[in-house]
Amino acid sequence: MSETDFVSRDIRSGRLDQIDYDSNFEDLHAPLNHHEAVVEAERCYFCYDAPCMTACPTSIDIPLFIRQISVDNPIGSAKTILNQNILGGMCARVCPTETLCEEVCVREEAEGKPVKIGQLQRYATDHLMAETNEHPFKRAASTGKRVAVVGGGPAGLSCAHRLAMHGHDVVIFEAREKSGGLNEHGIAAYKTTHNFAQLEVEFVLGIGGIKIEHGKALGAAINLTALREEYDAVFLGLGLGNTNGLGLTGEDNDGCLDAVDYIEKLRQTDDLSTLEVGRDVVVIGGGMTAIDIAIQTKLLGAENVTIAYRRGQEAMNASLYEQELAQTHGVVIRHWLQPKALISNDQNQITGIELEYTAQTNDKLEGTGETVKLEADQVFKAIGQKFDSSTLSDAGIDLEARRIKVNEKGKTSLSKVWAGGDCVAGGEDLTVASVEDGKVAAQDIHSFLSR
Known part of the structure; x- marks a missing residue:
């Protein structure tokens, strides 16, 4: 689309002071200290046939590892975790525990406040990695295979x-x-x-x-x-x-970006202030990648970040917790909108996007014909990989x-x-x-x- 409904663009690096970059990209959750971990562990009922264990894809014995923390045995706790999930440290950071183990926690069912299983898992695995140089598992004799x-x-x-x-x-x-x-x-x-x-x-x-x-x-x-x-x-x-495309004219223009590629660039840079980000950002998608890129562009200094998703909130792949996390960072989530056209200037640079309202009838999603245009220096594609x-x-x-x-x-x-x-x-x-x-x-x- 060549029309120039929006002509001004503001994409630049160094939007923030260095202290802001450092604080914005610090740990999402501060790790539990010893006292906090023991107190939290004692909240566990140590259920028999624990639903949290069933909900864990790697079948970690969650009641056991929490009990080990409660008796001040974090190394033993970590070994219990790692025996089932050798990447237990990373999973403690990135698992959607709110839709897995913590969602079915008995305390969640009873009082809406689950045991912080993910943070306890991080406490144990971090302790092992920091306190010992010895690998927790021994290699068997070589088989020659x-x-x-x-x-x-x-x-x-x-x-x-x-x-x-x-x-x-x-x-x-x-x-x-x-x-x-x-x-x-x-x-x-x-x-x-x-x-x-x-x-x-x-x-x-x-x-x-x-x-x-x-x-x-x-x-x-x-x-x-x-x-x-x-x-x-x-x-x-x-x-x-590979990543899925929008299938729109102008998708190769400057400012229409793959969210996964941008996140990788962000993860590998040594200086966040060198990353260019727009003043107005629109993200297309409803999964974790959409949430991640939206929050991170906001943390890089974007003023207005909007996620546009073609269905309702309940259909988003991102959990309610992640959606709320985006909103608390100032990201606007708009539902029932699908991309219709990219708006570019004469230099083939993205300046906006036209979105069409959608409706679902008899399980079929259709455009209503009504549209809205949003100014956008950058449009991020986060509609899945293949x-x-x-x-x-x-x-x-x-x-x-x-x-x-x-x-x-x-x-x-x-x-x-x-x-x-x-x-x-x-x-x-x-x-x-x-x-x-x-x-x-x-x-x-x-x-x-x-x-």
């Missing part, structure tokens, strides 16, 4: 660690120059501070028997056929490589719903190949779910290698 893990994100790291515990040698092939996947590149900076993602990668590697080769992308430096020939087994933790299957096109692997088809143990249609995380059909787009996928697949790979 070699496994290739493609992707150094949560699924790949979880799989590699469990395989190493069983004595297998693992090589992780990671396309980027830093491992961690979305934990390193895609999660809001205020949720995981002080380089924690890399500290956790180093912690995982501490068990031994795991080597990482960076800059090795599937379909470029490596291919699946060769990996199957060279290694005894292969695990694919590829994540989602799996790039082109790197597997010659491998003959079965797909389902455009992702890798696996059974309940992560086994693909190809011999010696397993997969897990976001790249598989039914992937839940949660760090904790990816960790579980990697762990389950590793156990099945170990059974296969032990025949």
